Amino acid sequence: MQFFFEVLIGGLLSGIMYSLVALGFVLIYKASGVFNFAQGAMVYFAALSLVGCLEKGAPLWLAFILAFVIMTLLGIATEKFVLRKMVNQSPIALFMATIGLAFFIEGLAPMLWGNQVWPLDIGLVDEPIGWILDRYNIVVSSFDLTAAGLAMALVAGLALFFQYTRVGRALRAVADDHQAALSIGIPLQHIWALVWAVAGFVALVAGMLWGSRNGVQYALTFTALKALPVLILGGFTSVPGAIVGGLIIGASEKLAEIYIPPVLTDIFGGNFGGIENWFPYVLALLFLLVRPEGLFGERHIDRV
Amino acid sequence: MARQIGGVILDLKNISLRFGGVKALTDISFDVREHEIRAIIGPNGAGKSSMLNVINGVYRPQEGEIIFRGEHRRDMDTHAAAEAGIARTFQNIALFKGMTVLDNLMAGRNLKMKANFLQHAFWWGPAKREELAHRRKVEEVIDFLDIEHIRKTPVGRLPYGLQKRVELGRALAAEPQILLLDEPMAGMNVEEKQDMCRFILDVNDQLGTTIVLIEHDMGVVMDISDRVVVLDYGKKIGDGVPDEVKSNPEVIAAYLGTQH
Amino acid sequence: MFYRETGQFKTSYAADQQIFPIRQDRIGIMLLLVVAFVVVPLVASNYWFNAILIPFLIFSLAALGLNILTGYAGQLSLGSAAFMAVGAYAAYNFQVRVEGMPILASFVLAGLTAAGVGILFGLPSLRIKGFYLAVATLAAQFFIVWCLTKFPYLSNNSSSGVISVPGIEVFGMKFDAPQERYLLVLAIVALLALAAKNMVRSTTGRAWMAVRDMDVAAEVIGIRLMCTKLLAFAVSSFYCGVAGALYAFCYLGSVEPDGFSLDLSFKILFMIIVGGVGSVLGSFLGAAFILLLPIFLDIFLPWLSGVLQLPFDGATVSHIQLMVFGALIMFFLIVEPHGLARLWQIGKEKLRLWPFPH
Ligand SMILES: Nc1ncnc2c1ncn2[C@@H]1O[C@H](COP(=O)(O)OP(=O)(O)OP(=O)(O)O)[C@@H](O)[C@H]1O
Numbered sequence: 001m002q003f004f005f006e007v008l009i010g011g012l013l014s015g016i017m018y019s020l021v022a023l024g025f026v027l028i029y030k031a032s033g034v035f036n037f038a039q040g041a042m043v044y045f046a047a048l049s050l051v052g053c054l055e056k057g058a059p060l061w062l063a064f065i066l067a068f069v070i071m072t073l074l075g076i077a078t079e080k081f082v083l084r085k086m087v088n089q090s091p092i093a094l095f096m097a098t099i100g101l102a103f104f105i106e107g108l109a110p111m112l113w114g115n116q117v118w119p120l121d122i123g124l125v126d127e128p129i130g131w132i133l134d135r136y137n138i139v140v141s142s143f144d145l146t147a148a149g150l151a152m153a154l155v156a157g158l159a160l161f162f163q164y165t166r167v168g169r170a171l172r173a174v175a176d177d178h179q180a181a182l183s184i185g186i187p188l189q190h191i192w193a194l195v196w197a198v199a200g201f202v203a204l205v206a207g208m209l210w211g212s213r214n215g216v217q218y219a220l221t222f223t224a225l226k227a228l229p230v231l232i233l234g235g236f237t238s239v240p241g242a243i244v245g246g247l248i249i250g251a252s253e254k255l256a257e258i259y260i261p262p263v264l265t266d267i268f269g270g271n272f273g274g275i276e277n278w279f280p281y282v283l284a285l286l287f288l289l290v291r292p293e294g295l296f297g298e299r300h301i302d303r304v
Numbered sequence: 305m306a307r308q309i310g311g312v313i314l315d316l317k318n319i320s321l322r323f324g325g326v327k328a329l330t331d332i333s334f335d336v337r338e339h340e341i342r343a344i345i346g347p348n349g350a351g352k353s354s355m356l357n358v359i360n361g362v363y364r365p366q367e368g369e370i371i372f373r374g375e376h377r378r379d380m381d382t383h384a385a386a387e388a389g390i391a392r393t394f395q396n397i398a399l400f401k402g403m404t405v406l407d408n409l410m411a412g413r414n415l416k417m418k419a420n421f422l423q424h425a426f427w428w429g430p431a432k433r434e435e436l437a438h439r440r441k442v443e444e445v446i447d448f449l450d451i452e453h454i455r456k457t458p459v460g461r462l463p464y465g466l467q468k469r470v471e472l473g474r475a476l477a478a479e480p481q482i483l484l485l486d487e488p489m490a491g492m493n494v495e496e497k498q499d500m501c502r503f504i505l506d507v508n509d510q511l512g513t514t515i516v517l518i519e520h521d522m523g524v525v526m527d528i529s530d531r532v533v534v535l536d537y538g539k540k541i542g543d544g545v546p547d548e549v550k551s552n553p554e555v556i557a558a559y560l561g562t563q564h
Numbered sequence: 565m566f567y568r569e570t571g572q573f574k575t576s577y578a579a580d581q582q583i584f585p586i587r588q589d590r591i592g593i594m595l596l597l598v599v600a601f602v603v604v605p606l607v608a609s610n611y612w613f614n615a616i617l618i619p620f621l622i623f624s625l626a627a628l629g630l631n632i633l634t635g636y637a638g639q640l641s642l643g644s645a646a647f648m649a650v651g652a653y654a655a656y657n658f659q660v661r662v663e664g665m666p667i668l669a670s671f672v673l674a675g676l677t678a679a680g681v682g683i684l685f686g687l688p689s690l691r692i693k694g695f696y697l698a699v700a701t702l703a704a705q706f707f708i709v710w711c712l713t714k715f716p717y718l719s720n721n722s723s724s725g726v727i728s729v730p731g732i733e734v735f736g737m738k739f740d741a742p743q744e745r746y747l748l749v750l751a752i753v754a755l756l757a758l759a760a761k762n763m764v765r766s767t768t769g770r771a772w773m774a775v776r777d778m779d780v781a782a783e784v785i786g787i788r789l790m791c792t793k794l795l796a797f798a799v800s801s802f803y804c805g806v807a808g809a810l811y812a813f814c815y816l817g818s819v820e821p822d823g824f825s826l827d828l829s830f831k832i833l834f835m836i837i838v839g840g841v842g843s844v845l846g847s848f849l850g851a852a853f854i855l856l857l858p859i860f861l862d863i864f865l866p867w868l869s870g871v872l873q874l875p876f877d878g879a880t881v882s883h884i885q886l887m888v889f890g891a892l893i894m895f896f897l898i899v900e901p902h903g904l905a906r907l908w909q910i911g912k913e914k915l916r917l918w919p920f921p922h
């Protein structure tokens with residue numbers, strides 16, 4: 001039972017990291033209707049930029065700001081050179097464009113900063129939290145807990161930003177209704193560039209946290225693949241959906257990875273590791289078959 | 305007019321339709337007789353389009369009954385409606401934008417074509433024969449609507465007025481018994497409207513097709529329809545021949561209240 | 565002057581409905597077939613067969629499969645490579661497990677197996693659309709590759725799922741030499757391309773496109789969404805499955821599950837974006853482009869580095885390749901969303917007017 005809880009808690013904590021990446025998707029999708037496949041590449045790019053600036057001798061806070069500036073520039077460039085030119089195209093075309101963007105960034109990032117695996121030390125230690133270990137005999141990584149805390153703080157911060165700042169309110173207006181937002185004079189293009197910058201910020205935090213755990217490397221782009229089932233589960237437009245979806249996916253994939261392979265081995269013999277690569281997708285799919293509108297979506301009837 | 309209006313072909317009884325909290329239709333009953341032109345009018349948001357959607361099964365009403373050719377149903381099914389000969393056009397043109405005019409019209413006849421995909425793949429006897437036979441039928445519709453010159457043009461590139469005409473063509477290609485038209489003349493200039501009116505009257509007159517029509521242009525409605533239903537906020541407030549409806553005080557109030 | 569349809573009056577709908585209504589096009593395609601079937605086998609070198617022509621044909625077939633699903637039926641899939649894998653492994657299993665199984669029959673069965681799996685993973689398309697579906701196809705991508713790696717039965721108990729295919733024999737004739745394999749692949753691809761062209765210009769294809777362009781209207785005119793979408797999944801997976809079988813048997817000879825990765829799926833997607841979404845011809849043009857581009861860059865970049873006096877190492881070259889790929893995809897989507905096939909068509913229209921530009 002203790003082991004079960006250990007796995008569960010570990011899963012939930014890593015699930016929060018998935019939520020964080022999924023949040024980047026949701027932000028852009030809500031504001032501009034673009035399903036940004038390049039979010040994973042942005043995580044990679046942001047983390048590399050951060051490490052690159054650190055390598056050049058900048059202190060962490062400065063490197064963070066510089067990396068954020070770089071991500072903002074990337075967002076502006078994307079809006080200016082790609083999205084703006086595709087306004088009248090179908091969402092699927094836009095999506096495919098972001099796959100192109102992902103490839104572009106995945107090539108650009110190591111061109112600028114080199115392609116070795118960088119260690120990233122942001123001062124977090126990874127060891128079992130003493131008092132939990134003593135009292136409940138469960139291993140909970142202090143790193144995971146701090147990272148999850150940071151991620152949650154970020155989400156809360158974003159929520160406040162959307163609720164209480166002028167820019168945030170404009171963003172929400174755009175998300176609700178593009179036409180109406182235009183008609184009351186909110187410049188869509190600025191908003192889009194801005195929201196890409198915010199998504200870049202989210203990517204930066206995600207990249208920093210993942211990178212300091214596993215090193216900053218190309219594999220960071222796969223974070224996007226982890227976040228996608230979270231999105232199907234939680235819905236593309238729902239921030240709470242991204243969070244709850246992330247928790248469910250994180251917990252269930254870790255549990256599946258521990259408990260399913262032995263069963264399969266009993267039946268078929270052999271080794272069945274690596275279930276976590278596809279389990280979230282299958283889970284999300286099965287869930288969708290039951291509830292196509294996702295966790296928090298409303299059932300919607302096409303208007304004709 | 306030579307045509308003879310027949311018995312009731314479609315009877316809607318106590319239809320209610322809700323979207324969440326929005327009551328789109330409340331307890332609506334009316335009928336449609338064979339070969340007639342039946343208009344549905346009402347201010348914006350009155351529930352006219354929803355009514356058509358209920359008739360051919362795009363929306364499923366929560367309450368009510370639909371009696372079609374004597375058959376009682378809780379609701380319609382789009383496929384069954386198409387098979388029974390109900391065709392329609394949409395308020396916001398719903399053509400297949402990437403396909404040519406010809407292909408749109410041919411698609412309109414898909415239910416009449418029986419060859420399967422393997423026969424298509426190898427352009428086997430029946431597939432080829434069928435394609436030719438139906439092409440002939442479709443060309444008749446193209447002639448009728450005067451759109452020979454744009455046959456091979458992808459519909460997405462056509463101007464609005466022509467698209468509306470092609471959409472009518474797609475519905476006609478199915479040789480429907482009942483034709484549902486959702487604002488076929490909206491956004492057209494006077495000349496285009498006249499053409500469209502002529503097409504509708506010709507179809508009704510020559511082929512005997514029953515027509516249910518939503519239209520905002522009162523002149524047109526009063527001119528061409530046999531009977532009119534008036535909806536307002538999802539409720540029926542009037543029903544009868546044009547002259548009756550025109551003098552119905554509730555209808556006048558509804559129209560004066562919501563100026564267009 | 566020479567490319568005209570004037571004077572070629574169509575006197576029947578049959579004539580108007582041919583695949584190539586214009587006579588010059590018919591002559592052109594005939595010439596192309598003669599070159600492909602007769603001239604190329606006589607003149608091409610082994611390098612050309614092995615490194616360019618055979619993969620080109622096989623990827624064209626896979627791209628065609630994806631184009632049927634995505635370009636015609638409008639269901640975006642990111643799992644084409646997985647369906648190729650199903651085809652490859654199915655063909656292998658039919659060959660090694662069934663005594664005396666003719667190879668062509670194995671290919672057909674491989675396609676059918678892939679079609680079955682395709683239908684299974686297409687089922688969600690009945691309830692979900694667009695991005696949701698695209699993400700769902702990733703389930704196929706990861707799950708299938710995982711199964712092939714983990715279930716030893718599927719690879720006849722070879723280690724980590726690597727399979728090495730037996731030699732190819734058709735009607736007692738060996739197809740080992742490169743040009744023989746090339747001819748076999750060419751014949752299959754040509755036949756399937758013709759079948760695809762026939763499908764997309766008939767009721768089947770119109771139903772696909774109708775569902776793609778406006779699903780509610782398609783339903784209203786009596787098209788059954790479920791059958792239409794599942795048929796698209798089945799046919800598309802059949803094509804990808806056969807392509808996978810050819811990939812294993814006629815191209816690589818030995819494959820492993822990880823070879824059918826998400827990257828390969830993207831590559832196939834790029835082929836149809838560049839070549840032309842919803843175009844049979846485009847599938848071929850796109851495959852050629854995406855295959856030739858790296859070869860071109862491999863030659864061009866070192867030359868460029870020489871000229872610019874910049875040392876490019878191997879890693880840099882591969883990074884530049886990624887960037888070029890990504891940039892090209894965005895470029896095509898922005899500038900010519902209908903891809904090379906559309907450019908080809910525009911070129912032909914220009915030629916029709918030549919030498920008088922208006
Ligand atoms: N698919 C849907 N989902 C939610 N609400 C809907 C849907 N379709 C219609 N409604 C609502 O039902 C009501 C009736 O709409 P409907 O389109 O039938 O009106 P209408 O009479 O056709 O108006 P118009 O003249 O503007 O076309 C409206 O309040 C509309 O918002």
Ligand SMILES: [Mg+2]
Nearest residue numbers: 352353354395
């Ligand atoms: Mg309406």
